[in-house]
Amino acid sequence: MTNMLILLRHGQSEWNEKNLFTGWVDVRLTERGRSEAARAGALLAESGVLPDVLHTSVLSRAIQTAHLALDSADRLWIPVRRSWRLNERHYGALQGLDKAETLQQYGEAQFMEWRRSFDTPPPALDDASEWSQAADPRYAGIDGERPRTECLKDVVERLVPYWEQEILPDLTGGSTVLVTAHGNSLRALVKHLEGISDADIAGLNIPTGMPLVYEVDDRGTPSGPGRYLDPEAAAAGAAAVAAQGR
Numbered sequence: 001m002t003n004m005l006i007l008l009r010h011g012q013s014e015w016n017e018k019n020l021f022t023g024w025v026d027v028r029l030t031e032r033g034r035s036e037a038a039r040a041g042a043l044l045a046e047s048g049v050l051p052d053v054l055h056t057s058v059l060s061r062a063i064q065t066a067h068l069a070l071d072s073a074d075r076l077w078i079p080v081r082r083s084w085r086l087n088e089r090h091y092g093a094l095q096g097l098d099k100a101e102t103l104q105q106y107g108e109a110q111f112m113e114w115r116r117s118f119d120t121p122p123p124a125l126d127d128a129s130e131w132s133q134a135a136d137p138r139y140a141g142i143d144g145e146r147p148r149t150e151c152l153k154d155v156v157e158r159l160v161p162y163w164e165q166e167i168l169p170d171l172t173g174g175s176t177v178l179v180t181a182h183g184n185s186l187r188a189l190v191k192h193l194e195g196i197s198d199a200d201i202a203g204l205n206i207p208t209g210m211p212l213v214y215e216v217d218d219r220g221t222p223s224g225p226g227r228y229l230d231p232e233a234a235a236a237g238a239a240a241v242a243a244q245g246r
């Protein structure tokens with residue numbers, strides 16, 4: 001049996017607009033982000049890919065995106081699961097920094113190593129920083145696992161168990177699953193789904209607000225690469241993400 005999986009990065013956030021490293025900082029959508037999310041839902045409705053269950057991160061921008069998309073698709077009523085395991089990569093001490101200034105200060109090689117290498121995390125964020133989540137009640141139950149920085153490898157390691165234990169059973173149970181998450185948590189999931197190498201994943205950028213659809217078999221293997229419902233807009237959006245900081 002084939003099962004439908006939809007991956008959706010949140011719409012433009014306030015810090016995407018300001019060009020700041022965000023990670024686990026809980027910023028909201030901009031007006032443009034809200035319309036991207038609503039359009040994503042309209043695309044789902046037009047294509048007849050209607051979610052039966054939603055999995056989101058615990059960050060507001062992904063939750064807002066899901067709500068707006070499901071509203072346009074008239075599916076606000078579906079069951080919802082939320083997990084920190086779908087959160088954006090924790091960007092460590094880069095959280096709150098301007099991407100262009102960081103590029104200028106540290107140079108292209110270091111900037112890209114932090115943004116796109118598979119296994120080099122940025123320096124850890126101090127718990128006393130204003131951008132730390134140390135006192136955030138939503139992470140109270142995961143203290144041993146709450147990161148202070150993460151590379152993409154760390155994200156794969158915390159996300160794949162959630163994929164296997166929580167998302168896959170919904171899919172194989174016959175539900176069309178919508179996952180609303182983030183640029184790097186979705187890069188981690190796409191890497192796992194498509195078997196992309198540690199080196200090649202550096203070249204993959206996920207645009208904001210663009211539904212990416214997979215047909216997945218009962219073992220969780222996709223029938224082919226993901227398909228954007230609006231490929232042209234998705235390519236332009238991915239190019240804009242790749243160019244951030246420049």
Ligand SMILES: O=C(O)[C@H](O)COP(=O)(O)O
Nearest residue numbers: 020021022023088115183
């Ligand atoms: O956390 C962030 O800053 C963005 O959501 C993703 O940023 P990146 O494309 O620079 O990794």
